[in-house]
Amino acid sequence: MATPVPNPAIQNVNKVGLSKADYKGLPSTLCQGCGHNGIAAQIVAACYEMNLVPEKVVKFSGIGCSSKSPTYFLGRSFSFNGLHGRMPSLALGGMFADHTLKAIGVSGDGDTASIGLGQFKHMVRRNLPMVYIVENNGVYGLTKGQFSATAERGLQLKKQGTNPYLPVDIAMEALISNATFIARSFAGDPRQVKELLKAAIAHNGIAVLDIISPCVTFHNHENSFHSYSFGKEHEEPLHEISYVPPKEDITVEDFEEGTTREVVMHDGSQVVLKKLEKEYDPRDRWQALHMLEEAHSHDWLVTGLIYVDPEVPSLFDIYNIPATPLNRTPNSKLRPSHEALDEINRLMF
Amino acid sequence: MSKRDLVVNDFCITFSTVNGSGSATANTTLMRALFKMGIPVSSKNIFPSNIQGLPTWYTLRLSKDGYMGRVEQDDIIVAMNPATLHKEVQYLAPGGVLLLPDDLNFVNTRDDLIIYRMPVKKLIKDAEVPPSLRDYISNMVYVGVLCFLLGIDLDLIHQALDFQFKGRQKPIDQNFHMVEAAYVWSKQNLEKKDPYLVEKMDGTDDCIMTDGNTAGALGSIFGGVQFTGWYPITPATSLAESLIEYLPKYRVDPETGKDTYAIVQSEDELAAIGMAIGAGWGGLRSMTSTSGPGLSLMSEYIGLAYYAEVPVVIWDVQRVGPSTGMPTRTAQGDLTQANFISHGDKNMIILIPGSIQECFEFGWRAFDIAERLQTPVIVLSDLDFGMNMWTSKKFEYPDQPMDRGKILWEDDMEEFMAKHGGEWGRYRDVDGDGIPWRTLPGNRHPKSGYFARGTSHNEDTGYTEDPEKWETIFKRIANKFETGKQYLPKAIADESQKATLGIIASGSADPAVQEARDLLAKQGIKTDYLRIRSLPFDTEVEDFLKKHEQLVVLDINRDGQLNQLLTMTYPVYSEKTTSLAHLDGLPLNAKWVEKQILSLLEVK
Numbered sequence: 001m002a003t004p005v006p007n008p009a010i011q012n013v014n015k016v017g018l019s020k021a022d023y024k025g026l027p028s029t030l031c032q033g034c035g036h037n038g039i040a041a042q043i044v045a046a047c048y049e050m051n052l053v054p055e056k057v058v059k060f061s062g063i064g065c066s067s068k069s070p071t072y073f074l075g076r077s078f079s080f081n082g083l084h085g086r087m088p089s090l091a092l093g094g095m096f097a098d099h100t101l102k103a104i105g106v107s108g109d110g111d112t113a114s115i116g117l118g119q120f121k122h123m124v125r126r127n128l129p130m131v132y133i134v135e136n137n138g139v140y141g142l143t144k145g146q147f148s149a150t151a152e153r154g155l156q157l158k159k160q161g162t163n164p165y166l167p168v169d170i171a172m173e174a175l176i177s178n179a180t181f182i183a184r185s186f187a188g189d190p191r192q193v194k195e196l197l198k199a200a201i202a203h204n205g206i207a208v209l210d211i212i213s214p215c216v217t218f219h220n221h222e223n224s225f226h227s228y229s230f231g232k233e234h235e236e237p238l239h240e241i242s243y244v245p246p247k248e249d250i251t252v253e254d255f256e257e258g259t260t261r262e263v264v265m266h267d268g269s270q271v272v273l274k275k276l277e278k279e280y281d282p283r284d285r286w287q288a289l290h291m292l293e294e295a296h297s298h299d300w301l302v303t304g305l306i307y308v309d310p311e312v313p314s315l316f317d318i319y320n321i322p323a324t325p326l327n328r329t330p331n332s333k334l335r336p337s338h339e340a341l342d343e344i345n346r347l348m349f
Numbered sequence: 350m351s352k353r354d355l356v357v358n359d360f361c362i363t364f365s366t367v368n369g370s371g372s373a374t375a376n377t378t379l380m381r382a383l384f385k386m387g388i389p390v391s392s393k394n395i396f397p398s399n400i401q402g403l404p405t406w407y408t409l410r411l412s413k414d415g416y417m418g419r420v421e422q423d424d425i426i427v428a429m430n431p432a433t434l435h436k437e438v439q440y441l442a443p444g445g446v447l448l449l450p451d452d453l454n455f456v457n458t459r460d461d462l463i464i465y466r467m468p469v470k471k472l473i474k475d476a477e478v479p480p481s482l483r484d485y486i487s488n489m490v491y492v493g494v495l496c497f498l499l500g501i502d503l504d505l506i507h508q509a510l511d512f513q514f515k516g517r518q519k520p521i522d523q524n525f526h527m528v529e530a531a532y533v534w535s536k537q538n539l540e541k542k543d544p545y546l547v548e549k550m551d552g553t554d555d556c557i558m559t560d561g562n563t564a565g566a567l568g569s570i571f572g573g574v575q576f577t578g579w580y581p582i583t584p585a586t587s588l589a590e591s592l593i594e595y596l597p598k599y600r601v602d603p604e605t606g607k608d609t610y611a612i613v614q615s616e617d618e619l620a621a622i623g624m625a626i627g628a629g630w631g632g633l634r635s636m637t638s639t640s641g642p643g644l645s646l647m648s649e650y651i652g653l654a655y656y657a658e659v660p661v662v663i664w665d666v667q668r669v670g671p672s673t674g675m676p677t678r679t680a681q682g683d684l685t686q687a688n689f690i691s692h693g694d695k696n697m698i699i700l701i702p703g704s705i706q707e708c709f710e711f712g713w714r715a716f717d718i719a720e721r722l723q724t725p726v727i728v729l730s731d732l733d734f735g736m737n738m739w740t741s742k743k744f745e746y747p748d749q750p751m752d753r754g755k756i757l758w759e760d761d762m763e764e765f766m767a768k769h770g771g772e773w774g775r776y777r778d779v780d781g782d783g784i785p786w787r788t789l790p791g792n793r794h795p796k797s798g799y800f801a802r803g804t805s806h807n808e809d810t811g812y813t814e815d816p817e818k819w820e821t822i823f824k825r826i827a828n829k830f831e832t833g834k835q836y837l838p839k840a841i842a843d844e845s846q847k848a849t850l851g852i853i854a855s856g857s858a859d860p861a862v863q864e865a866r867d868l869l870a871k872q873g874i875k876t877d878y879l880r881i882r883s884l885p886f887d888t889e890v891e892d893f894l895k896k897h898e899q900l901v902v903l904d905i906n907r908d909g910q911l912n913q914l915l916t917m918t919y920p921v922y923s924e925k926t927t928s929l930a931h932l933d934g935l936p937l938n939a940k941w942v943e944k945q946i947l948s949l950l951e952v953k
Contacts, residue, residue: 054798071800079801080800081800088620090623090630093625093633094631096628096633097630097631118620320608321607322605322609323607327631333609334609338746341744345743
C-alpha cells in the first residue's frame with residue numbers, strides 16, 4: 001500500500017504514478033454552474049500536477065456550500081467537515097497529529113468573514129501551514145440567499161432587500177493579520193486559480209486564497225429568467241423554490257496583464273477585473289495595502305498574488321516537535337517512567 | 350492548664366489578609382512545616398475574583414484523624430485585615446484565639462477570647478526589610494509567632510522556605526530572618542494562654558501535599574497527553590499551567606531532544622476544543638481544561654466529536670454558575686450541563702474524581718476511555734480540589750498499559766481487510782461491541798482515508814439522509830456506550846455498617862460525607878455510602894438504590910443535580926430518596942451534612 005510506482009506502460013500518470021482519476025472526489029451536489037465546482041476541478045488539477053499523494057493531503061472545511069466541496073475532490077484523502085466558522089482550530093489540532101501532511105481548507109465568505117472571522121485571524125497570525133480557500137460569493141447559499149459579510153453595500157437580493165453594510169475584505173483582513181501568502185482570484189479564470197493553488201501548496205505557512213465564486217442561484221436579479229418570482233409564474237409554483245435550472249460555468253478568456261475587463265455575472269451584474277501590473281511586488285506589504293485600497297475605490301476585482309513572504313517560520317517551525325509525525329510516537333515515549341513518578345512524589349511537599 | 354485540656358493536632362487556623370499582600374507564601378510555608386511534622390493538614394483558600402485589595406481567607410485544618418473537609422468554625426484567627434475584623438470574631442469558636450497586629454484598632458465584644466497582639470511594624474522596622482518587600486515579609490511575623498505558640502520547629506520552616514524559593518538564598522534568608530525575629534520576640538514577650546499545640550506524628554507517611562489541578566495535569570502527562578488546547582479561566586488555569594511546567598521535564602524524547610507534546614493557548618474556548626478535537630481525530634491523546642463558562646462555549650464541538658466519534662478529554666474545574674457566577678468559589682453545578690451537553694440525543698461519559706489521588710488517576714484513565722470508546726470524556730473536578738492544597742496519598746503509577754483503542758495503521762489495514770472480505774468502513778461494527786475501527790491522517794494505505802463529519806453518514810462515512818442508515822449508526826453508538834460501561838470507574842460502596850440509610854455523593858463532597866458518617870456513628874446512627882465516580886451509571890448504583898430503605902443524595906449545587914440524574918435514570922427509587930443540596934460557594938462541611946441527616950431522621 002506504499003506509494004504506487006509509476007508504470008511507464010500506463011499513459012497519463014504523474015510522477016507518483018497516479019492518474020487524474022486518483023484525485024477525483026464524488027460527483028458534486030452543488031448547483032450546476034456554481035463557481036465552487038470549477039475550483040474543485042482546479043484543486044484536482046493542481047494536486048495532480050504537483051504530484052501530491054492523496055494520502056499525504058488532509059482536507060478541512062467549515063459549514064456552507066463551500067464547505068461541502070471537499071467531498072468533490074481528493075476522495076482518497078482524509079477529511080474533516082467541522083463546525084461553522086471553526087475549521088481553523090480543527091485543522092490546527094489535526095495538523096499537529098501529522099505536520100508532514102499538506103492541508104487544504106475550504107471555507108466560504110459566511111464561514112470565514114462572518115461567524116469565523118475570529119478563528120480565521122488567529123489561524124493567520126499563527127501561520128498554520130494550510131491552503132485556506134475562501135469560495136467567496138457574497139451570499140449564503142445553503143440557507144437560500146442571505147447577505148454575507150463580503151456582500152457589497154447596496155447589493156439587492158430578492159428576500160433581503162438592500163444590503164446596508166460595508167463589506168469585509170478577506171484579503172485585507174489577512175494582510176493586516178500578517179498572513180504570509182495572500183491571493184485573490186476568480187473562479188471563472190481557471191488557469192489563474194490553478195497557478196495560484198500550486199503556489200499556495202508550495203508555501204510553508206498560511207496561504208489565503210480569496211476566490212470570487214459566483215452563486216448562480218441566489219445572487220441574481222428579481223427579473224432574471226431563473227428567479228423565484230419568474231419561476232412561480234411559469235412553472236409548478238410549490239416545487240419551484242428548490243428547483244435549480246442548469247447554467248453554463250462562467251469563464252473568462254485570459255487577458256493581458258495590466259488591463260481591465262468587465263465580466264458579466266450570471267445575474268447580469270458586472271465586475272471589473274484588473275490583473276496585477278508586472279511591476280507589482282507581492283513582497284511589499286505597504287504596496288499590497290495600497291493596491292487593495294485603490295481597488296476598493298475603483299470597484300476593481302484585482303486578482304493574482306497579492307502578498308507573499310516565504311521566509312516567516314510556520315507554526316510547526318516554532319514548536320520543538322519531531323520530524324516524525326506526533327501521531328506515530330510509540331506509547332513507550334509517552335508515559336514517563338516509574339522513577340519519574342517517584343521523583344514527583346518526592347517533590348510534592 | 351492541665352494536659353487534659355490541651356488540643357493537639359486537631360484545630361483550625363484562619364489567616365485573614367488582603368488579596369495580593371503576599372500571604373500565600375507565609376500560609377503555605379506553615380502548611381508545609383505541619384505536613385513535615387506528620388500532621389494531616391488541608392487548606393481552603395477563600396479568595397475574591399480580584400488581583401489586589403479585597404479580603405482573602407486562608408484556612409489550615411490540622412486533623413490527627415485525617416479529616417480533610419472544611420470546618421465552619423475557626424479555633425485560631427490571624428487577623429491582618431482591619432476591614433473584616435468584626436466578622437472574624439464571629440467565626441471564632443468559644444475560647445478561640447485571636448492574633449492581630451498591635452496597631453490594629455479593635456474593640457473586643459467577646460469575653461471568652463484569648464488575644465495576642467503582634468508588633469508587626471516594629472519587627473519589620475528592626476529587621477531593615479527593603480520597603481518594597483515590607484508588606485510581603487510582614488506576613489512572616491505571624492509565622493514566627495505561631496511557631497512559638499504552637500510549638501513548630503523553626504528548622505521545618507526553613508525547609509519549607511527552601512522548597513518555596515527553590516533554594517534561592519536571598520529570599521529564604523529574608524523571610525526566615527523575619528520568622529526567627531518574631532519567634533524570639535514571642536518567646537520573650539508572650540505568655541501562652543491557649544490550649545492549641547502541635548506534635549510530631551506519623552499521619553503523612555506515604556503522603557504528598559498538592560492540589561487537584563497539579564494532580565490532574567500530572568495524571569494527564571502519565572496518560573501520555575500529546576496535545577492541549579486551552580484558554581485561561583479560573584479555577585482551571587493552573588491545570589494547563591501545570592502541564593506547561595511539567596511537560597518539558599518529563600516528556601522530551603531523550604533520543605531526539607524533541608517534545609512529544611504540544612500546547613496551544615487558544616483565542617477562546619471555541620478554538621480550544623476545536624484544536625483538541627482536531628488533534629484527537631488525528632490520533633493524539635488530546636485534552637482541554639476549562640470551567641463552566643468555557644464548557645458552555647465548547648458544547649457545539651463536543652456534540653460533533655460525539656457523533657463523528659472523536660476521542661478527546663475535557664477537564665471542567667467547576668466554579669459557581671450560572672453565567673460568570675462566582676469564579677473563585679466552588680460548586681458541583683455543571684453536572685447536568687455536562688451530562689446533557691450539546692443538542693440532540695447522546696450519552697456523555699463523565700468522570701468524577703473524589704480525591705486528589707483520583708485527580709491524578711483519572712488524568713491518565715480518561716485517555717484510555719476516550720480512545721477505547723472514541724468519544725469525548727468530561728472530567729468534573731472543582732475549585733475545592735483544583736486550587737486548594739491537600740494532604741493526599743502519593744500518586745500511584747498507572748496499573749495498566751495505555752489503551753489506544755481500535756486503530757489501524759498501514760499493515761493493520763491489510764490484515765483487517767484480509768479478515769473482512771477486503772473491506773473496511775470507518776463506522777462498521779465488525780466486532781459487535783458498537784466500537785468501530787478507525788484510521789488516522791497520515792496513514793498511507795489508499796483505502797484508509799475517510800470523510801469525518803457531523804452530518805448524517807453511512808457506515809462508510811458517506812453523506813446520507815437515508816433514515817434507516819441514520820438510525821443504524823445512531824443505535825450502534827448507543828450500543829457502544831452500553832459495552833463501554835465496563836471501562837468506567839465503578840461507584841465505590843461502603844456497606845460495612847450494614848445500614849438501612851444510604852448516602853450517595855460524588856467528587857469533593859466526599860471528605861465532608863466521610864467525616865459526617867463518623868459523627869453520626871458516634872451517635873449510634875449507621876450509614877452506608879456510595880461514592881459515584883462516573884456516568885452513565887452502572888449496575889452497582891442501582892444495587893445500592895435497591896438495597897437501602899432510605900437514601901440521601903448530597904450535592905454541592907442548588908438543585909440537587911446528582912439526585913436529578915439518579916431520579917431520571919432510576920425513577921422507581923425516587924420515593925425513598927431525599928436530596929440534600931447545598932450551595933454557598935464554599936466546600937461542603939461535615940457538620941452541615943450531620944445536621945441535615947439528623948433532622949431528616951427526626952422528621953421520620
